[in-house]
Amino acid sequence: MITKATIDTVFETARVEEVIGDFVQLKRAGSNFKGLSPFSDERSPSFMVSPAKGIWKDFSSGKGGNSIAFVMEHEHFTYPEAIRYLARKYNIEIEETEQTNEEKANTDIRESMYLVSEFAKDYFHRTLLKSEEGKAIGLSYFKERGFTNETIEKFSLGYSPEAWDAFTKEALGKGYKLEFLESTGLTIAREDRPFDRFKSRVMFPIQSMSGRVLGFGGRILTNDKKAAKYLNSPESEIYHKSKVLYGIYQAKQSIAKLNNCFLVEGYTDVIQFNQSGIENVVASSGTALTPDQIRLINRLTKNITVLFDGDAAGLRASVRGIDLILEEGMNVKVCTFPDGEDPDSFAKKTSHDDLVAYLENNAKDFIQFKASLLMNEAKNDPIKKADLIRDMVVSISKIPDRIQREIYIQECSRIMDISEQVLVSTLAQLVQKDTLEVGKKQKQDYKPLEVVQSENPADAEKVDILYRLERKIIEMLLLYGDQTEEFEDVLLKSNGEGEIEHVVEKKEYKVFHRIYLSLQEDEVELANPLFRDIFNDLINYFLQNDGFSLEQYLMHLQPEFAQEVTDILMEDERLVMHNWEGQNIFPKYKKDTIGQNVSETILTLRWYLVGKIIEEIKSSITSESDNTEPMTMIRDYLGLTFAFSKKLGRVMSRF
Known part of the structure; x- marks a missing residue:
């Protein structure tokens, strides 16, 4: 149990604007700060922080409180978890009294899953650096990728041994319960005996914005064709892959400071960019980009630059995510790498200054990107060219801001050499169609209000x-x-x-x-x-x-x-x-x-x-x-x- 003296020290040390600034991009508004609500989907700031009063208020959701309340609400921490988190942030030593059996029994399921996941991260990392097998296989792989010791530490990279139940036996021996090893997906329970899900893989811990371990990604290093190259933790009480971005914990401060986020696909893309000195980068971890992931970035910046491999087929499959980004009212640019290159390989062989220059010089707005991507296919085929233009207008229709829509219509007209009036007319039809569909859905969901007259006015x-x-x-x-x-x-x-x-x-x-x-x-x-x-x-x-x-x-x-x-x-x-x-x-x-x-x-x-x-x-x-x-x-x-x-x-x- 955390002592009152420690709690008082945390309260006195924590600055509400610093705590919230790790999660929300705040801008000064007089003596206060304001930003977008982290608890609702909005485009105009309704979230206010008052350093003088030491409190925050989210006018869109009605939530409010002090720095502890924010961490509890945002990260779904218990009160002790929030105190521990802030104590770590401000390097405050935690004094504790011994827990009673009743207090230990009251530790909830989520906390137990977090504890198991944290133990697993430390175990895999220790195995990578200390065991002969880990150094010979896992560490050698990371060194071949060009990762330094500092990078390996920063991302807590690890290795899961080849033995079927090495991790499970270690965890059970340390007193962790099998039910939580199973619920986090670290262990697969069979009637005869439980075994490790990630055996013989290098490990990438997946962390929340606050640094809590939510799950893992594991890459196999053998040529076993029956096994998946990458394996992720299954969905659980603490891990929802559609709501998580790999690297967000390491990137959040840089994203807010530079007001831009680079979005890549894989773990090693994120790590290699970080090692090259570009820290404002996150990955969707191979899953299709989701609105929840975009909103996670939106809390820190309005600007996303999507980085794509040079593979044309992969590009066409990935552009669908652009419309989702536009729909959230964000500014999106796209940067592609030369054929045969991906963010990982390109960053590995490019100096920091050259990499920064390449990204600046080759980032295009989505209109230019779509035009350059699909124009070669259309060539002189009028039908394909018409489909391309219609596809571009569909993307423009997703933008909530009318002024931005008009500017992009003008840009599309110039690039594709087509009448602006035709594009405006097509855009109006698409916007009207979307409005009608929204109205139809609202009508289906509509329930007439009951007017209840008070018996005593x-x-x-x-x-x-x-x-x-x-x-x-x-x-x-x-x-x-x-x-x-x-x-x-x-x-x-x-x-x-x-x-x-x-x-x-x-x-x-x-x-x-x-x-x-x-x-x-x-x-x-x-x-x-x-x-x-x-x-x-x-x-x-x-x-x-x-x-x-x-x-x-x-x-x-x-x-x-x-x-x-x-x-x-x-x-x-x-x-x-x-x-x-x-x-x-x-x-x-x-x-x-x-x-x-x-x-x-x-x-x-x-x-x-x-x-x-x-x-x-x-x-x-x-x-x-x-x-x-x-x-x-x-x-x-x-x-x-x-x-x-x-x-x-x-x-x-x-x-």
């Missing part, structure tokens, strides 16, 4: 108004609770003629103290259970600590409060996100009117509650009884509401 009204007022009280405690402000105490007195009038006295209070006393005075308890719990938690924090540190409070924020609290704290950042001031619209921020905000909210809540009392008294009036007393009470309470109305400058129709 007053109850619905009560929930809505109280929610807004109580939420505002929590907001003020979080934002200004420890600030001292001048408030007007309104003392209601009866004059000689029996009329209610108010006398104003000014006095300084801590904001939290003012709110707490006002609610206590009126014997008011917040109706919303979540707000009530947050209110009590905040008031206890204020009363028990000398000074309020929002950062310290958020560090240890209870998980059940996190989403609501971060939503409140990032409300002003929503205004920044939309850049209203850039459009000459100047929103009024809460900090400009703290005292007024607090006073108005308290008065409005009182006004609302008095209004409810009046309604209750009215409902008790009957024609059979003496109504003098209730009518007097109503008159007095109406006097209060008049005083509130005068103070607030509002009319009764507010409610």
Whole structure:
């Protein structure tokens, strides 16, 4: 069990913008940072990070919290996993107390699979470097490929021995359970005896963006025609090949920094490029490119350069992925290598400077690429040329941005020597067809909304108004609770003629103290259970600590409060996100009117509650009884509401 001292050190050291910056490309927006949501598919930034507050808010999904919450949400870590991850990132030594048997039993399945996978990575790597078989076969192979010791370490390359159950026996001997060896695909269980899936292969660990081992790719080195050249881990609870890119862990920082990602096919392509000094490269690992893989890159950059082998047949099979990239609203270029070369072989024999120059000089936009690829086939055949042009327009139709579509139409017209008007007309037909298909699907999925009338409309009204007022009280405690402000105490007195009038006295209070006393005075308890719990938690924090540190409070924020609290704290950042001031619209921020905000909210809540009392008294009036007393009470309470109305400058129709 991780000690509290270690957890506190992690919280105090971790910078939310640094933690999230490893996963999301962030751009400065005033004192904050913004970027694309990593939790939803979007093209306009709705993800905001506030370094000053130490929190983040995703306005598209509603999620939010501190740096720990982000790692837990993004990487699906447990709380201890997130602490360990950040401790490794910031080189913080983890102090632990011994786990109880109950705590060990509660370790979940996913964590057990991660632990097995991490053990396997270390075992294969150690076998490669330390065993005679590993050095003679596996290490020799990697050296022949030109990989240095530093590269082998960087990618944790390994070797699985030729013996049928070498790894499985080692893992079982170390106490790892067979069920997790099997569920990760490392071991194939048979009735007679279990055996290793990757026997006699060099091993490539496949890691998540945070560095967790998800699965493996293994390459056989013998000429066994019955065995697959490359073998990947099967789909599992932690490994989904359509959502993973090989090398993303090593490439993420370089991709974000250079604002471009090179996309290749194989493991060795990635490794060779890295060794050549180009680190912003990932691989689809031989699988067809998927939208999930593209979105993984989209979190870091909008620009992809797809690198293809010189093989023409392979090129035609690979261009389908380009349309998927365009559909995600990303910018795509294509670079091909000379015949007989692939990224691995070309990078191996080319210096860093020459490789960089080649990529810059030979990267084409997709229109030029498709034209150069298929034009030779079309030659003077008008039918084939028409098909080629139609294929190019189909790709253009996938682009969401209308301005980009028009520019590419102009480019296509110039390259293919065809009327721009014809291309525009064809594009319009394709876009309309796609729109109709989307509409048809939405119609099939459409379910008519049921209009449910509330049995008691007053109850619905009560929930809505109280929610807004109580939420505002929590907001003020979080934002200004420890600030001292001048408030007007309104003392209601009866004059000689029996009329209610108010006398104003000014006095300084801590904001939290003012709110707490006002609610206590009126014997008011917040109706919303979540707000009530947050209110009590905040008031206890204020009363028990000398000074309020929002950062310290958020560090240890209870998980059940996190989403609501971060939503409140990032409300002003929503205004920044939309850049209203850039459009000459100047929103009024809460900090400009703290005292007024607090006073108005308290008065409005009182006004609302008095209004409810009046309604209750009215409902008790009957024609059979003496109504003098209730009518007097109503008159007095109406006097209060008049005083509130005068103070607030509002009319009764507010409610």
